[in-house]
Amino acid sequence: MSAISVTLPDGSQRELDEGSTGADLAADIGSGLAKAVLIAEVNGEPRDLSAPLPDGATVKFLTKRDPEVLEHLRHSTAHVLAQAVLEMWPGATFAGGPPIEDGFYYDFELPDGATFSEDDLARIEKRMTQIIKSNQPFERYELDLDEAMAEMGDHPYKPAFMSAASAGDDSDGEAPAGEKISFYRNGDGFVDMCRGPHLPSTGKLGWFKLMRVAGAYFRGSESNPMLQRIYGTAWTSKDDLAAHLDRLEQAAARDHRRLGAELDLFSFPDEIGSGLAVFHPKGGIVRMLMEDYSRKRHAEAGYEFVNSPHITKENLFQTSGHLEWFAEGMFPPMQLDLDGDGNSTDYYLKPMNCPFHILIFRARMRSYRELPLRMFEFGAVYRYEKSGVLHGLTRVRGLTMDDAHIFTTKENMADELGSLLDFVLSLLRDYGLDDFYLELSTRPEEKAVGTDAEWEEATEALRKVAEGQGLELVMDPGGGAFYGPKISVQARDAIGRTWQMSTIQVDFQLPQRFELEYVGSDGERHRPIMIHRALFGSVERFFGVLVEHYAGAFPTWLAPVQATILPVADAHDDYAHALSARLEQAGYRAEVIEANDTLGKRIRNAKGQKVPYVLVVGDDDVASDTVGVNPRGGSVERDVAVDEFIARLAAEVDSKGVPEAPGVDQRVIDAASSPASS
């Protein structure tokens, strides 16, 4: 038998018989390795250990210590899930089951439209555990396309995956002639089409848990049948699984919906309707502070403040095109019978602010000297989001956009976009957010308005600034709207879901539809470019993300109550109230909880409210004008002079460069009443 030669990661060579597999090589190296190895990486590609090694290959062995293994472990676990389900529900069929972040899922269709229940998950888990214990080897084989079709003859959803499987990627399209489809067999002849690789046998699978069952459209399309999807999580060790479950629990504890109730920030009364929030006093303070700081920064950045009504006659949204494209997403119109003859006029709640700002631009002739003209509004808009997508404050039907529209010349567009993204990111960071990435959506393939040069210029300007930020930049080729490229800032919530926050959107379209013009230095009329942008996205969503980001423990400048004052006994009430007044005088938010409960209980409650400072005052403090300071996350300090404490508060809050107290900074008023800088 002729020999082959392979190279190991340390550069050494090994001679093996032709046809030797990764497992053979591992065994040749040592029994410990042979036992531990799960996947062979051959020339950088993951392979089954049972696959013969090509001559001259570079081979690296992956064990459970290598994070790359997780993907294969999860894929193999999904395979076992399918095995269990098909066995337990005769007549069931299956579609796809890939590894995903933290786990895997598999889509099934049960006979007679049956569905999985939560109880079924436990039963399935049990069967999977048995399969894993019986240590069934995964055996790979390949078939031609027609044979493969026959092999999966009982499973009508499988052929859709065959092209992708043979092509080795997820792209659609016909499988090239002559391509083989790979299958894996284990146990009593359970077979699944899969491009692999799998771990050597089910016994090598680690710790898993089935998490939930959900409906999912076949191939992700609403027009396809809905399948039953089972989600699971899988890890190489019991500890990793436990750690993951623990992370989920911790994430749930910082869920903004839960904290919204616990901290008395906001609620969604059923009486009002889905997706319509009310903000309670404490949430109201946080929101006001968020907005005030935003206003201040916008004023400094040369924005002008405008206001527009919540409803408008339909023709405005006909002109803008919103009714043409997004009528589904708008609340149905109010029909007003204006002349008593049944000739009605429809009024719509606005889903967007842009047409209003456009009308402000168009209210008179504009000169190039006024550009860029930046109009800002906290605009309340209403969108009839589908019931199934509503989610806490992050997806609502009534929301407030921190919306601005910038009208600029073509020449200034790139500069304006550049400074805009800087502005956006700087403001987000001021609120303490830094876990985000950028997504750049470029010109769609099909129809698009605007010239190639305009698209190119706008896209390049966005890309340049995005890259200059040193942030992760995800390209979304062709993902832009037909009217212009877009860059968005995506933030993660406590559970790892990503939410779009800021967007900057170039619009070549609306200026045309509304025939916007300005007079240039040449005396001729020109069409401006319009930029839509929102930083918070919506105030509500941003609020929700902030709550989760801070787990409800807002930084002192944003905290609804900055100090809770606890008199040790009734005798200290007067002192406590005087202290509270003093703090409020200095511009801070304090509350007094009198001694109706024990001190321990009141401290516990205040801590539960995540107040930055709990101040305990007793005899010593009354005598010497001091406080006992119990800071959030710190240790207790007695006998701190009140002036000293106020100075510390001031230093902490002012260092954030934010308003010291609720209320609009005088600079906002000054800036807003003077012409915008350009």
Add this chain to the structure above:
RNA sequence: GCCCGGGUAGCUCAGACGGCAGAGCAGCUCACUCGUAAUGAGCAGGUCAGGAGUUCGAUUCUCCUCUCGGGCUCCA
């Protein structure tokens, strides 16, 4: 919108072959006045989400609606 699972006191949850509805916390009252993470006792609190049906009788069974959760799809 679609699939699955929920909705019992303000909150977290028990409960009931179909026969007067339960706890803890929160609230109120009283006592306690306390120096750093739950003092004690008592009181009050519910059309068991809403509507219809079956039934002598429905919070419990059936249907519809609303609403919440987890996903899918969508997000100007």
